Amino acid sequence: MTRITSVSLRRILESRGNPTVEADVLTESGGFGRAAAPSGASTGEFEAIELPPTEAIASAREHAIPRLEGLFAGDQRSVDGALRAADGTEDFSAIGANSAVAISMAAAKAAADVLGAPLYQHLGGAFRGDNFPTPLGNVIGGGEHAKEATHIQEFLAAPVGAPSVAEAVFANATVHGTVADILDERGVPAAKGDEGAWAPPISDAEAFEVVEEAVERVEDEVGFEVRFGLDVAAAELYDADEEVYVYGDETKSADEQVEYIAELVDEYDLAYVEDPFDENDYEAFTALTERVGDRTLVCGDDLFVTNVKRLQKGIDMDAANSILIKPNQIGTLSDTFDAVELAHRNEMECAISHRSGETEDTTIAHLAVATDAAFIKTGSVGGERTAKLNELIRIADDAV
Ligand SMILES: C=C(OP(=O)(O)O)C(=O)O
Ligand SMILES: [Mg+2]
Known part of the structure; x- marks a missing residue:
């Protein structure tokens, strides 16, 4: 019983x-x-x-x-x-x-x-299918996760062509290591931020160069497609009184931010862009999704907070084509599954996510498999991050 x-x-x-x-x-x-x-x-x-x-x-x-x-x-x-x-x-x-x-x-x-039964099977059922999520791995980070680093919160390796979960996990760790090599070659010292990503004192523009180069080197090494994406966490950059995004000494209006992100998507062939705008600006999300939603994932994290009401508004407005799913944003697994189901019914991709403060708990690895999520975002190195990544490798091993 x-x-x-x-x-x-x-x-x-x-x-x-x-x-x-x-x-x-x-x-x-x-x-x-x-x-x-x-x-x-x-x-x-x-x-x-x-x-x-x-x-x-x-x-x-x-x-x-x-x-x-x-x-x-x-x-x-x-x-x-x-x-x-x-x-x-x-x-x-x-x-x-x-x-x-x-x-x-x-x-x-x-x-x-x-x-x-393993948790993924209890939650996902016997007919869950045999898809596994692609891990998005934070390799350079700043924002609220590291002081004196990039304004953009997360630069995320996305090994979209990996033939297996294990190869994807190792590819992200290799991108993380290669970023360290490139920073070293440039003479840039780098501590780590809250999620284990490098937190170098460089501009966002230089971080794009470094991550692009790292991804290209790793792509050559592993022989499958590795791209990258961002979590801008733009609500943290937004000055609501002035209605501008603040990047150090520079500011951008909402229209300029749409333009900037759309240009980044094309210049770097970004696979994924999370929270490029403030959480109250559904309209800017809609403008960006209309522009680049056919070639990248525009993802709502702070925008949707795993909440079906906020997600439904986003669906009604075509504000995004993906959602970040964090169980603690909404409080229960039932609410979490409801958000995933609503997203999937509306052909949106889901990325199941860790938080910056984590424990060795591995529930999200099971959740990502159980819900057939396209992505899991859980860092690339560091004990509380590898706990989930290694569990994902074990699940994939167990499930085949
Ligand atoms: C993981 C994230 O950071 P935090 O847990 O600090 O919200 C995020 O913003 O996606
Ligand atoms: Mg986020």
């Missing part, structure tokens, strides 16, 4: 050294699931609320856990419905999206454990 007998919550460390929430779910028959909430730095204005972990844990213990005991762990909709009922708000501001997502994911893992 998969009835939940206990849920325990604790504070553990995430990769930036801050506390986050971990949940353990136990079932009657001994099924066990453990999951931890990640934590963002460049968070979207419309995300579900992450409470300070001590507060989130105390509130979930008081309001949510009594409702969860006795439910079937495998009945994810009931578990997530109980979390929503316990919270009583739209944005999980009562028990915290961090408590909610940790419990939701831990319940799924406990159910998989009872079934003796």
